[in-house]
Amino acid sequence: MNISGSLRSNPKRKEDPAKMRYDRNAWCFDFQDSLFGHMLAKRKHEMIRQAKGTVLEVGIGTGKSLSHYPEGVELVGIDISPKMLARAEARSKDFPGKLTLKVADVQSLDFPDNSFDIVVTSCVFCSVTDPVQGFREINRVLKPGGMGLHLEHGRSNHRVIGKIMDILNPVVVRMMGANINRDHAHNIRKSGLRILDEEDLWLDILKLFKTGKETVPQL
Numbered sequence: 001m002n003i004s005g006s007l008r009s010n011p012k013r014k015e016d017p018a019k020m021r022y023d024r025n026a027w028c029f030d031f032q033d034s035l036f037g038h039m040l041a042k043r044k045h046e047m048i049r050q051a052k053g054t055v056l057e058v059g060i061g062t063g064k065s066l067s068h069y070p071e072g073v074e075l076v077g078i079d080i081s082p083k084m085l086a087r088a089e090a091r092s093k094d095f096p097g098k099l100t101l102k103v104a105d106v107q108s109l110d111f112p113d114n115s116f117d118i119v120v121t122s123c124v125f126c127s128v129t130d131p132v133q134g135f136r137e138i139n140r141v142l143k144p145g146g147m148g149l150h151l152e153h154g155r156s157n158h159r160v161i162g163k164i165m166d167i168l169n170p171v172v173v174r175m176m177g178a179n180i181n182r183d184h185a186h187n188i189r190k191s192g193l194r195i196l197d198e199e200d201l202w203l204d205i206l207k208l209f210k211t212g213k214e215t216v217p218q219l
């Protein structure tokens with residue numbers, strides 16, 4: 001399989017920091033993520049088993065999700081980092097459906113409106129530069145009646161834990177590039193997507209959001 005696509009280039013804009021970081025760290029991502037990835041594997045499996053029809057996975061990374069998909073899905077996996085995608089391609093041999101891998105930025109997708117039954121994200125929105133714009137694009141490409149499945153870590157609403165996350169965030173962003181205090185519920189609503197369900201999986205930090213298309217964006 002070939003990886004298609006390239007990022008829409010704008011010479012005046014600096015390269016996205018997430019692309020630079022994940023390109024740089026693709027070679028060791030699986031090792032770095034092994035503990036956290038292991039903790040999430042069961043949840044990720046349960047989420048991804050629900051995918052059917054035409055599916056978009058945003059930020060598919062090194063393709064660790066590929067083995068969780070049920071037979072017969074038509075999956076498009078995108079990532080801003082070509083080097084992460086190259087690793088996903090190496091994992092794609094036994095994929096039980098139709099798979100396309102494409103370099104793309106969730107903040108500016110080139111799919112037509114209403115393209116996908118399901119959009120999956122897992123641990124992606126901590127590093128998307130403009131998360132509201134990313135969710136806005138997901139809202140656009142999701143079919144009416146389709147569903148977004150988002151396994152994401154963000155800011156805890158617990159008073160003390162949330163404050164600690166705010167204090168640590170600049171250090172973590174500097175070291176790892178990931179924000180640990182994002183308010184995904186707020187960002188999702190602001191994008192116009194509708195939250196159908198919000199499940200707290202751990203300390204109000206790790207959450208599974210189910211979202212649906214909202215035709216009239218909320219201001």
Ligand SMILES: C[S@@+](CC[C@H](N)C(=O)[O-])C[C@H]1O[C@@H](n2cnc3c(N)ncnc32)[C@H](O)[C@@H]1O
Nearest residue numbers: 018022059060061079080081084105106122128
């Ligand atoms: C922490 S990794 C998670 C990878 C994978 N979802 C997983 O759970 O193993 C985050 C991924 O999101 C991708 N990413 C970050 N910003 C993105 C964007 N704007 N558009 C598409 N992918 C993006 C990164 O390149 C990286 O592969």
